[in-house]
Amino acid sequence: MKQAVLKHEARITQDLPGKTVIVTRDFDAPLEKVWRAFSQRDILDKWWAPKPFGIETRSLDFKPGGIWHFCMLTTKGERFWWRVDYIAIDPQRSITTTSGPSDENGSLNDGIPTMQRVTEFKSTPTGTLVTITIKFEDEAHLQKMVEGGMLAGTTAVFNNLDELLGSDII
Amino acid sequence: MHRDIFHAIADPTRRSILVLLASQAMTPNAIAEHFDTTRQAVSKHIQILAECEAINQQRNGREIYYHFNPTKMKEIDQWLELFRKQWETRLDQLDELLKDL
Numbered sequence: 001m002k003q004a005v006l007k008h009e010a011r012i013t014q015d016l017p018g019k020t021v022i023v024t025r026d027f028d029a030p031l032e033k034v035w036r037a038f039s040q041r042d043i044l045d046k047w048w049a050p051k052p053f054g055i056e057t058r059s060l061d062f063k064p065g066g067i068w069h070f071c072m073l074t075t076k077g078e079r080f081w082w083r084v085d086y087i088a089i090d091p092q093r094s095i096t097t098t099s100g101p102s103d104e105n106g107s108l109n110d111g112i113p114t115m116q117r118v119t120e121f122k123s124t125p126t127g128t129l130v131t132i133t134i135k136f137e138d139e140a141h142l143q144k145m146v147e148g149g150m151l152a153g154t155t156a157v158f159n160n161l162d163e164l165l166g167s168d169i170i
Numbered sequence: 171m172h173r174d175i176f177h178a179i180a181d182p183t184r185r186s187i188l189v190l191l192a193s194q195a196m197t198p199n200a201i202a203e204h205f206d207t208t209r210q211a212v213s214k215h216i217q218i219l220a221e222c223e224a225i226n227q228q229r230n231g232r233e234i235y236y237h238f239n240p241t242k243m244k245e246i247d248q249w250l251e252l253f254r255k256q257w258e259t260r261l262d263q264l265d266e267l268l269k270d271l
Binding site: 008009010012014016017019021023025027028029033034036037043046047048049050051130132138139140142143145 | 174175176177179180185246249250253254255256257258259260261262263264265266267268269271
């Protein structure tokens with residue numbers, strides 16, 4: 001057994017009738033630092049893709065009306081393009097986006113985003129509390145959120161299970 | 171109109187019907203007795219639940235019985251589990267990174 005250390009964990013609540021998932025997490029870092037991690041391309045590229053997946057950002061324009069266009073890279077070299085539209089930005093407080101799977105030119109696959117996300121930042125005595133509220137439209141969109149964000153369907157979970165087990169995230 | 175499992179559970183009456191059927195299969199009449207609304211209104215809700223595959227019907231002689239279909243809810247649960255995992259991993263990575271920023 002590992003030595004016990006105080007560790008923060010994501011707390012996730014879901015409201016299925018409301019098609020909403022809320023993720024909250026504490027960080028020891030000050031708000032200014034956490035805000036940079038959510039808004040700067042070079043930092044986002046270092047953590048946004050859940051391992052063992054990679055990420056390639058084609059463009060990121062962090063301002064209301066701006067777009068973040070990137071792809072998730074699977075270990076097999078498959079690319080899943082994704083487009084995030086910045087709807088509203090309240091510096092050091094909140095980021096409101098819509099997003100969905102896209103093609104490599106940045107056009108949304110179905111012409112409409114599959115989810116809305118509001119990320120809120122609050123200073124705490126020990127660091128920063130981040131609250132992420134994600135709202136999806138329907139069942140098919142829930143599936144797309146998962147596929148585009150991390151997995152190429154459930155098969156990929158099993159294909160990558162060995163690598164996941166061998167890495168340090170589990 | 172497109173119907174999915176979220177449409178099924180969006181309405182409080184439909185959620186109550188699902189709770190009833192989760193404990194036992196029931197006829198439309200037996201279901202309707204639990205509600206103050208008209209039989210027609212309840213019947214409409216039952217129809218929507220069936221279209222969303224949240225319940226199945228089975229004929230027993232002259233009676234139709236409705237059964238809760240847990241498979242559909244499990245599917246949603248699995249997708250949500252993957253989604254949760256994705257966010258947990260992502261935010262753990264951020265936590266590690268913030269230590270070096």
